[in-house]
Structures are given as C-alpha cells and as structure tokens.
Amino acid sequence: MTVTTLGPCRFRSPRSGFVSEDERVPANIIRGPGRDDDPGPLFELAGPREMLFFDPPRVRAGIVTCGGLCPGLNNVIRSLVRELHGGYEVREVIGFRMGYGGLDPRNHHEPVVLHHSSVDDIHQQGGTILGTSRGPVDVAAAVDNLIRRKIDMLFCIGGDGTQRGAFAIYEACKARGHALAVVGVPKTIDNDVLYVDRTFGYLTALEEARHVIDAAHNEARSVENGVAVVKVMGRHAGFIAAGATIASQDVNFTLVPEVPFRLDGEHGFLAAVIERVRDRGHAVVVVAEGAGQDLFPAEPKATDASGNVKLKDIGPFLAKAIGEAFAAAKLPLTLRYFDPGYQIRSRPANCEDAVLCDMFARQAVHAAMAGKTGMVVGQLHGTFIHVPTALIASGAKQLDTDGLFWHSVLAANQQPDRFG
Ligand SMILES: Nc1ncnc2c1ncn2[C@@H]1O[C@H](COP(=O)(O)OP(=O)(O)O)[C@@H](O)[C@H]1O
Ligand SMILES: O=P(O)(O)OC[C@H]1O[C@](O)(COP(=O)(O)O)[C@@H](O)[C@@H]1O
Ligand SMILES: [Mg+2]
Numbered sequence: 001m002t003v004t005t006l007g008p009c010r011f012r013s014p015r016s017g018f019v020s021e022d023e024r025v026p027a028n029i030i031r032g033p034g035r036d037d038d039p040g041p042l043f044e045l046a047g048p049r050e051m052l053f054f055d056p057p058r059v060r061a062g063i064v065t066c067g068g069l070c071p072g073l074n075n076v077i078r079s080l081v082r083e084l085h086g087g088y089e090v091r092e093v094i095g096f097r098m099g100y101g102g103l104d105p106r107n108h109h110e111p112v113v114l115h116h117s118s119v120d121d122i123h124q125q126g127g128t129i130l131g132t133s134r135g136p137v138d139v140a141a142a143v144d145n146l147i148r149r150k151i152d153m154l155f156c157i158g159g160d161g162t163q164r165g166a167f168a169i170y171e172a173c174k175a176r177g178h179a180l181a182v183v184g185v186p187k188t189i190d191n192d193v194l195y196v197d198r199t200f201g202y203l204t205a206l207e208e209a210r211h212v213i214d215a216a217h218n219e220a221r222s223v224e225n226g227v228a229v230v231k232v233m234g235r236h237a238g239f240i241a242a243g244a245t246i247a248s249q250d251v252n253f254t255l256v257p258e259v260p261f262r263l264d265g266e267h268g269f270l271a272a273v274i275e276r277v278r279d280r281g282h283a284v285v286v287v288a289e290g291a292g293q294d295l296f297p298a299e300p301k302a303t304d305a306s307g308n309v310k311l312k313d314i315g316p317f318l319a320k321a322i323g324e325a326f327a328a329a330k331l332p333l334t335l336r337y338f339d340p341g342y343q344i345r346s347r348p349a350n351c352e353d354a355v356l357c358d359m360f361a362r363q364a365v366h367a368a369m370a371g372k373t374g375m376v377v378g379q380l381h382g383t384f385i386h387v388p389t390a391l392i393a394s395g396a397k398q399l400d401t402d403g404l405f406w407h408s409v410l411a412a413n414q415q416p417d418r419f420g
Contacts, residue, residue, distance in 0.1 A: 003044055003386045006179045006371035009051035013369070015087055019047035025385050027195065041391065043195070046363035046377055046384035053371025054152055054181070056088040061368070062151045063114065065128040066099040066158035066165065067306070069342075070187045070201035072349035072357040073128035076157050078119040079361030080185075085116045087362070088369055094151070099133030099158075100165050103142035111149075123354065126346045128157075135305035137165055143172045146180060153181035153368040155361075159188035159199075160396055161306045163376055167389040170374040181368040184376035184389060185360050189345050192237035192396045195378040195387045200360060201345070202239065203352045205232075208344040209244035213284065216338050217250040220282040223334040227273060227283045227322055230338040231315030233345065234288035235308065237398045240344075241288040242409045251413050252276055252283045255318075257290035258399045258406075262420020263321055269419040270325040277331070285322075287314055289341070315339055359384060 027040030061084050065073050077095065084090040093114040096102040102109035109131070112118075122129050146154065146169075156166040163184045170182040186193045189205035209232050216228035232240045238256020245251040253273065255261060262268045276283045289311055296312040303309055319337045326333035349357055356379075363377045363384045378387035399406050410417065 003372050003375040003388050006053050006181060006373055009049065009053050009370060011052040011055045013048060013050055013052050014056065014089065015048040015366070017048060018050040019045045021049070025380055025383050027380065029381070043378065043380065043385035043387060046367060046386055048366045049370035052369045054369055056090055056369065059084070059088070059090045059152050059369070060092045060094065060150050061090055062094045062096055062111075062146065062149075062154045063130065064096040064100065064102065064154065064156055065130050065132045065187075066156065066162040067132060067134060067187065068159070069127055069132065069345045070189050071126060071204035071345065071347045072200040072353045073132075073157060073187065074122040074125055075349050075354050075357035076185050076187070076200065076361045077114070077129060078123050079358040080155055080365060081114045081116065081119045083362045083365040087365065094149070095130045098131040099135075100137035100142065100162075101133045101135060102131070103145055104138050105145050106141065124348055126348045134161075134308075139168045139172050142169060143176060143178065146173075147176070147178050151180065153183065155183055155185060155364055155368070157185045157187050159186070159190070160193060160393065161308065162187070163389050164393045167374065167393050170389060179371075181371055181373045182389070183364045183368045183372065184392070185364050186376055186378065186392070189240060190234050190237055191239040192235070192398065194392055194395055194397050195380060195385070196397070197379050197382070198356065200349065200353050200357045202243070204347055204350040205240050205344050206243040206247055207350050208340070208347055209240055210247045212338050212340045212344075213244055213248040213250060213286065216336060217248070217284050219336040220284055223282075225277050225281065225326070225332050226334045226336065227277060227285065228336040228338065229285045229287065229315060229319045229322070231287050231289055231341070233341045235290045235311065236396055238288040238291065239399060241286045241291075242399055242405060245286055245409045246405075246412055249412050250284055251286045253285040253415050254409050254413055255285070255287040255291040256399060257288055257293070258401055259418065260294060261292060261418070263295065265420050267416070267420050270321060272415065272419060273322055274325060274329055274331065285318065287318055289314060292318070
C-alpha cells in the first residue's frame with residue numbers, strides 16, 4: 001500500500017543515506033512455508049529520499065500538538081525544527097498554538113515562529129511548548145488559514161483523534177487543490193495506535209507507573225491486610241497496566257479493557273483478592289481506566305470535547321467493592337488508592353522515548369520534503385514506515401490476550417486467565 005505523493009519530485013536532497021521508493025515492510029510476519037499467511041498491507045520504508053517535491057529554502061512548515069499530554073511532545077517539536085532547519089535548511093517553521101483550535105484564526109492563538117535556538121532546551125520539559133487542546137476544529141477555516149499563510153507542510157503530533165483530524169485536513173486540501181503535505185507523528189501514552197509498535201511516551205509512562213506501583217507495594221506490605229489499588233490510564237487498551245505489571249513484577253492483579261471480569265462469585269475478582277490477602281497478607285491491584293466498564297449501569301454515554309467517550313471511574317468503584325467484600329468476610333483491611341494519571345503523562349521523556357521521538361520526527365520531515373501526504377510515521381518490526389492516515393484512523397490497537405505480552409503479565413502476577 002503506497003502513500004499519496006503530492007507530485008513529481010524535482011529537487012535534489014541535501015541529505016544522504018537515501019532509501020528507495022520500492023522497499024516495503026509487511027504488516028504481518030509470515031509464519032512459514034505451506035501456510036497461506038496474509039502479509040497484510042505493505043508499507044513504504046521511511047527515510048530520506050534522493051529527490052524532493054519541495055524546494056527546501058522555499059518551504060514553510062507548520063507544527064501542531066493536539067490531544068492529551070504525553071512525554072516527548074517537546075522532543076518531537078525540537079527534532080522537527082532541527083531537521084527542517086539543520087538538515088534541509090528550511091527557513092520558516094511556525095508553531096500553531098493550542099492544538100487544532102490554533103489553526104482557526106478566529107480563536108486568536110497567534111502562531112509562534114520556531115527558530116533553531118528557540119527549541120534549545122525544550123526537550124527537558126514535559127508538556128508541550130505549543131499548548132494543546134481537545135475539541136472540534138472547523139476544517140474549512142483551518143485550511144483557509146493554512147493556504148493564506150502559504151504553509152507547505154503540516155506536522156500533526158497526536159493520537160488517534162489528531163490523525164483523524166489530520167485526515168480531514170488532508171482531504172480538504174486535496175479537494176481544494178492545495179499541495180499541503182500532512183504528516184502525522186503518533187503520540188499517546190496509551191500505545192493504542194495501529195501499525196505502530198510503540199508510540200512515543202509509552203515507555204516513560206511505564207517507568208513512571210512502576211515508581212507508583214513500588215510505592216503501592218511498600219504501602220500494602222507494611223500494614224496488616226494491605227491492599228493497594230493503582231489506576232493507570234488506558235482508555236481502550238491495557239498496554240500501560242500490562243507493561244507496568246511486567247516491569248514491576250510486584251503486581252498481583254492486572255485488570256484491562258480487553259479482558260472483562262466478574263467481581264462476585266467463587267471465581268470472581270473479589271474472592272481472589274481475599275484469598276491472596278489471607279494467604280500472603282497483602283495485594284497490589286493495577287487497573288486500566290477503561291477496564292470493567294460493563295460493571296456500571298448502562299446509560300447514555302457522555303463524550304469529551306473531542307468526541308471520546310467519558311469513562312466511568314473504575315478505580316474508586318473497585319476500591320469500594322474491595323472494602324465491602326472485606327467487611328462482609330469480617331476481614332480487617334487497609335486500603336490505599338493511587339491515581340497517578342496526570343503525574344505520569346506530564347513527565348519529560350525518558351531515554352528510550354527521547355530516541356524514539358527524534359527518530360519519528362526526522363522520518364516525518366524526510367517524508368514531507370518528498371511530498372508524502374495523508375500519512376503517519378509508523379514503526380513495525382523495529383523499522384520506520386509510512387502508514388496511510390486512513391489506515392491509522394480505521395481502528396485502534398489492543399492487547400492480544402493470546403500473545404506473549406499478556407502471557408508475561410499472567411506469568412508475573414499469577415492471576416487466573418479470567419475472573420468469573
Ligand atoms: N474525525 C475527526 N475530524 C476532525 N478532527 C478530529 C476528529 N477526531 C478528533 N479530532 C480532533 O483531533 C484533536 C485531538 O483529538 P483527541 O481525541 O482529543 O486526542 P488524541 O489525538 O490524543 O487522540 C481534537 O481537536 C479533536 O477534535
Ligand atoms: O486529558 P483528559 O481529557 O483528562 O483525558 C484523559 C485521557 O488522555 C489520555 O492520557 C491520552 O489520550 P489521548 O492520547 O487520546 O489524548 C488517556 O490515557 C486518558 O484516557
Ligand atoms: Mg486518542
């Protein structure tokens with residue numbers, strides 16, 4: 001599957017180490033001879049192209065960060081600016097402020113000019129120097145503004161919602177015949193973006209979650225019948241809960257959206273916690289925010305400004321249920337509850353994420369300079385690729401509960417496959 005290119009590439013690149021337009025990375029691993037395995041989509045390899053669509057010194061680039069915070073946003077901004085200025089000698093890079101809202105001039109978020117020096121230290125800070133937002137964007141007004149400002153390429157740093165917005169901008173530009181390269185960089189601590197082995201921010205989130213789990217474990221095991229409940233982010237996917245369980249090895253129960261569970265009954269979650277505490281004196285529970293949503297009464301679903309369904313708060317719900325179950329069993333309990341979501345996602349990037357951010361950003365610039373559009377930089381099998389945005393927006397990645405990763409969770413925490 002190829003990505004759209006804006007037109008013929010007529011300018012010679014100042015970079016080196018070019019990749020060929022013919023190299024492809026299959027989505028799926030072929031498991032062996034004699035099997036009719038589907039390789040899935042075949043993705044273009046990311047990297048510098050020998051011939052460019054844009055003439056570098058004439059380029060005007062724009063950058064926008066959208067959605068929830070994520071460690072590494074500033075690293076990506078910095079490496080985009082540095083690759084544009086330093087690698088290609090692009091003269092004008094503009095940062096749109098406060099997410100997609102900043103693309104619409106009626107919102108009065110004046111964009112900032114990003115220089116080589118203005119991004120010097122930003123990678124050491126969490127958050128985003130450009131600001132971010134959720135909420136609808138008037139695509140027509142945004143595209144009008146991009147055309148008026150003569151923007152040639154727009155880097156959209158964000159998660160699934162951002163990439164759906166980027167796709168709408170790409171389509172609107174196509175319809176209006178404006179040659180804008182719209183290139184996405186996949187952000188989210190949730191790690192739930194399709195065709196991306198690892199989004200930036202995810203490993204920092206695991207590291208931070210592990211510190212909280214260490215604290216939870218110390219609290220739980222230092223008192224009589226201590227139970228610590230840690231809620232981590234993860235709307236529709238349990239990658240943070242699962243990864244932090246494996247990293248910590250001190251978690252006894254890991255609840256994720258992909259595996260529904262029952263609270264009550266002989267084989268329910270609550271009986272398992274009581275058994276564990278009777279046996280070992282303490283327990284650590286990690287719950288992803290999207291887990292157990294079916295335990296709440298069905299009612300019309302509220303959404304946030306971006307249209308994301310607002311989840312019911314599983315953490316306190318679980319803590320209350322554990323308290324009631326211990327009371328019914330006439331067992332003393334010391335319960336500790338941790339909700340470190342915002343503390344985790346506002347951290348600066350750790351070392352692995354800093355490397356990933358830089359790699360994603362530079363591949364995004366190479367793609368845009370070659371006139372690639374309607375695409376996101378992805379990563380599969382350790383290789384950077386170009387993924388059509390339509391494919392990214394077609395769904396979300398979830399834990400494979402038959403896969404190695406989830407099996408490692410079950411091996412680490414020794415919980416049963418299912419509760420109830
Ligand atoms: N289908 C869509 N069309 C246009 N804009 C969208 C669409 N879906 C989401 N957006 C916009 O993308 C931005 C980021 O989306 P959001 O879901 O908040 O975060 P994330 O990108 O991290 O998933 C918001 O401004 C939101 O309104
Ligand atoms: O910022 P809010 O509105 O509190 O949203 C919280 C959500 O943001 C996230 O941290 C990140 O989600 P996005 O990447 O989609 O922005 C989720 O893990 C969490 O569910
Ligand atoms: Mg999202």
